[in-house]
Amino acid sequence: MHYKLALIGFGNVARALARLFLRKQDMLKAQGIIFSFTGISTGRHGFAVDPDGLDILKALELVESGQSINSLSKSPVANSLEVIQKSAADVMFENSPVNTQTGQPALDHIRTALNLGMHAITANKGPVVHGYRELTALAKSKGRQFKFESTVLGGAPVFSVFREAFPLAELSSVKGIFNATTNIILSRMENGEAYDDAVKYCQSVGVAEADPTNDVDGWDAAIKVAALVTVLMDTPMSPQQVQPTGIRGITPEMIAKAKAEGKRYKLVCSAEKVGDKVIASVAPQLVDSTSPLYGMMNSSTGVTFRTDVILDYSISLSEREGMQGGPIETAYGLFADFVNSVK
Amino acid sequence: MHYKLALIGFGNVARALARLFLRKQDMLKAQGIIFSFTGISTGRHGFAVDPDGLDILKALELVESGQSINSLSKSPVANSLEVIQKSAADVMFENSPVNTQTGQPALDHIRTALNLGMHAITANKGPVVHGYRELTALAKSKGRQFKFESTVLGGAPVFSVFREAFPLAELSSVKGIFNATTNIILSRMENGEAYDDAVKYCQSVGVAEADPTNDVDGWDAAIKVAALVTVLMDTPMSPQQVQPTGIRGITPEMIAKAKAEGKRYKLVCSAEKVGDKVIASVAPQLVDSTSPLYGMMNSSTGVTFRTDVILDYSISLSEREGMQGGPIETAYGLFADFVNSVK
Numbered sequence: 212m213h214y215k216l217a218l219i220g221f222g223n224v225a226r227a228l229a230r231l232f233l234r235k236q237d238m239l240k241a242q243g244i245i246f247s248f249t250g251i252s253t254g255r256h257g258f259a260v261d262p263d264g265l266d267i268l269k270a271l272e273l274v275e276s277g278q279s280i281n282s283l284s285k286s287p288v289a290n291s292l293e294v295i296q297k298s299a300a301d302v303m304f305e306n307s308p309v310n311t312q313t314g315q316p317a318l319d320h321i322r323t324a325l326n327l328g329m330h331a332i333t334a335n336k337g338p339v340v341h342g343y344r345e346l347t348a349l350a351k352s353k354g355r356q357f358k359f360e361s362t363v364l365g366g367a368p369v370f371s372v373f374r375e376a377f378p379l380a381e382l383s384s385v386k387g388i389f390n391a392t393t394n395i396i397l398s399r400m401e402n403g404e405a406y407d408d409a410v411k412y413c414q415s416v417g418v419a420e421a422d423p424t425n426d427v428d429g430w431d432a433a434i435k436v437a438a439l440v441t442v443l444m445d446t447p448m449s450p451q452q453v454q455p456t457g458i459r460g461i462t463p464e465m466i467a468k469a470k471a472e473g474k475r476y477k478l479v480c481s482a483e484k485v486g487d488k489v490i491a492s493v494a495p496q497l498v499d500s501t502s503p504l505y506g507m508m509n510s511s512t513g514v515t516f517r518t519d520v521i522l523d524y525s526i527s528l529s530e531r532e533g534m535q536g537g538p539i540e541t542a543y544g545l546f547a548d549f550v551n552s553v554k
Numbered sequence: 555m556h557y558k559l560a561l562i563g564f565g566n567v568a569r570a571l572a573r574l575f576l577r578k579q580d581m582l583k584a585q586g587i588i589f590s591f592t593g594i595s596t597g598r599h600g601f602a603v604d605p606d607g608l609d610i611l612k613a614l615e616l617v618e619s620g621q622s623i624n625s626l627s628k629s630p631v632a633n634s635l636e637v638i639q640k641s642a643a644d645v646m647f648e649n650s651p652v653n654t655q656t657g658q659p660a661l662d663h664i665r666t667a668l669n670l671g672m673h674a675i676t677a678n679k680g681p682v683v684h685g686y687r688e689l690t691a692l693a694k695s696k697g698r699q700f701k702f703e704s705t706v707l708g709g710a711p712v713f714s715v716f717r718e719a720f721p722l723a724e725l726s727s728v729k730g731i732f733n734a735t736t737n738i739i740l741s742r743m744e745n746g747e748a749y750d751d752a753v754k755y756c757q758s759v760g761v762a763e764a765d766p767t768n769d770v771d772g773w774d775a776a777i778k779v780a781a782l783v784t785v786l787m788d789t790p791m792s793p794q795q796v797q798p799t800g801i802r803g804i805t806p807e808m809i810a811k812a813k814a815e816g817k818r819y820k821l822v823c824s825a826e827k828v829g830d831k832v833i834a835s836v837a838p839q840l841v842d843s844t845s846p847l848y849g850m851m852n853s854s855t856g857v858t859f860r861t862d863v864i865l866d867y868s869i870s871l872s873e874r875e876g877m878q879g880g881p882i883e884t885a886y887g888l889f890a891d892f893v894n895s896v897k
Contacts, residue, residue: 520889528865547719549721
């Protein structure tokens, strides 16, 4: 079976995804899966479509040397929606910059792709929080999939684990560390570094943005909590409802005192079913060495599920050589969504 | 769809499974799944078959009050193989006492069930280590499933996570804590308890047997390593090949010294692909607080997968109220295997 793929957004993650497809092409072929890229939409390097297949290596080369991909296009296209429409793709990967307050333009891209009978796969949290029910229903009505494994734990399986490996289990709570930046900052402060220096370190390695607000005030964590609650607890929730508390109030003195007591501050994300409601929060909490969160240092992240059948099942992604949550891992989450959609 | 179920072995786990089916019957019905129990084989309380459905509550009551279930049987049956043959079951659950050196009689039970066109599901490690390839091929040839989720992490999903959530990933190593008894002993020794007293504690709460050799010398851990390697690395391996080293050589002095250095001894299970080979081991190792294994205390267990696409993905099951790895969780692993087999 031949699958035509459209890449909406062609940044680090999408380019890592293209390379992963190339690296895994023999394994895919062994499963009867052939692919070609038929549409690419970039932020600053143009747009290209060719239902017969674009030269993906050339597209990577052009973008990575700062050139436009327009010359690769078989017909003129001027924006992402046109790329989706003219790509004749079977699967659309949505990884364009998103407004997390509205989920746009990812929402429109995904609606368009699903309406055209494509599977829609994204690493963007926005469309999950703002459109999960609508997009899932639309996908179902078209016999297609809307998937988003890479949204919470940097490409490491979370949603598919719960869906595939926990049949008929009832989820009562989730608890975890979802934001790497704040975890790195708290880890470095435990080693005596000042907050401002720890933020600068995160910026220097590309983990934090120039304005670190989204991370340090807990909004990135809150949108991930909202996504998990919306999907796994089937209860629509916005990041605003989570009302996050960030880590700015954690002083070196507090961290030193905790350390002396064998404890650590972590930016703990949690959501718990209480009757028909879900109570969610993101806030710094003291944890001790009996907690699965205690050992998650630096860029390590993880989540603990409590269910009626298996108590306190944890998934974690450990830091190793700075790779955790990097584009390769996020790309793998998208790739896994593809394989699981078409199998 | 109506499924007839045979329970070969009717100990704590199988009885917890029967109760779990009853507790989840409305959820199963909502998925279009109806069930009845048509065969039960016990060790000391007789045998019963009825293709029209046995009174499972009565069977539980009889066995738990020390009585025989023979009176429930529609036709005379004298052993497990006859129960399988006369139950007309669609799914056979194998949880009878097993010889871990040979995998018998579980192997014969599973072969018989698969040959009769039943799905075969077990919590016994023996048939996985001694018959994985044969039984998987046999199941495939019959269009049925051979499943064993409950064999390694006490019912918590491991195999299905790797199979369903890591498509086309290449597993390079696994590392973990697979034996709760030795982890409890080491945890208690860290709190100053003597080895013998810690063993006695484990025996008193039913975690360790009268002869704790299987646990403390690493054989239980070794058979779990062998099962993981056999299945997930597609490399047949016996517990003997693992050559386990147990925890008898760990002295209170060693534990105190490690504690002073912020480290802990853990009975670490590992397997790593090196070229075409797999190097596996079970041995006490010092771990520090950066290891995902460090925080696994008492009956907590867990495993870390390293793959070519996601580095160091860990799954752990935390102790909580002494329930970890108990019959309810093991029963859930069997139940999940059932749902995943018939869906």
